[in-house]
Amino acid sequence: MAVPVWFLTLPGVMTLDITGPAETLQLAGDAFSLRYIGPQESVPTSTGMTIGQLAPLPENLPDGSLLVVPGVADSSVAFDTPQAIAAQHWLMRLQPAIYARQITLVCICSGAILAARSGLLRGIHCTTHHEVIHRLKSAEPTAIIKENRIFVEDRGICTSAGITAGIDLALHLIHRLCGPQTALAVAREMVIWFRRSGDDPQLSPWLRYRNHLNPAIHRTQDLLIARPERDWSLEEIAGRVHVSARHLTRLFRQHLGISVRDYHEQLRLALARQRLQQGEGTEKAALAAGFSSSRQLRRALQRWQE
Structure with missing residues (x-):
């Protein structure tokens, strides 16, 4: 409604x-x-x-x-x-x-x-x-x-x-x-991007890193957001968005300041946190987000908290 x-x-x-x-x-x-x-x-x-x-x-x-x-x-x-x-x-x-x-x-x-x-x-x-x-x-x-x-x-x-x-x-x-x-x-x-107020919590990875107009990066982000739990290789992603792996890596560094792998990992972490908030156990949440184990999930969390 x-x-x-x-x-x-x-x-x-x-x-x-x-x-x-x-x-x-x-x-x-x-x-x-x-x-x-x-x-x-x-x-x-x-x-x-x-x-x-x-x-x-x-x-x-x-x-x-x-x-x-x-x-x-x-x-x-x-x-x-x-x-x-x-x-x-x-x-x-x-x-x-x-x-x-x-x-x-x-x-x-x-x-x-x-x-x-x-x-x-x-x-x-x-x-x-x-x-x-x-x-x-x-x-x-x-x-x-x-x-x-x-x-x-x-x-x-x-x-x-x-x-x-x-x-x-x-x-x-x-x-x-x-x-x-x-x-x-x-x-x-609307060809605009998200801005947040100073009182808002930091934007989630679903919305962060979208303040650019590069079509290849947008296609990559849409692909990863649709299936963050999938084990994507850089070469497959690059092929799907019609650029070379080397060029895609350079675009992410130039426009977003992070690697494709790091962006993908942040999406997985966001998905895992959602599962944990819904009451799922750590191991189940980790596997649902594409991590191989709860141990790998904890290591990823530690990396982004440092």
């Missing part, structure tokens, strides 16, 4: 704050269902474009919804309009569902200021565009504001920095709700 996504659309909304996350989520296929709502049916955007046929603000949102609050071109005045005040009161009514994590709040850029004015960021780790950090602090003094962050997620409330960071946050949500393969496919379709 598709996740319903609601874009709260106000006059003066930043066009890319809507279209960036919307296009990103739309590329995830049927995983998300996008809806556009607001206090009035038609609004001008930051670029002069008009967005029309907006649905009225619903009384409630279904559980599991994503509620996106985009930023505006001038947050010093746009959040004081009658439409913004109406949206603020509507957000306040949704507070219990948001705090209960029945609804995921997603603030893009200065949209965090409207959320703060609605009482939704009390004691929450959050961020916004660097030029309006002071307005966010003023709107909610108890908020724990993280400067120089791309996006922050705390207790089901997501906030992001300026404009294009909304795309990064949308990819993060696709990763969390649909899995790394779908997020990676969307990122590649």
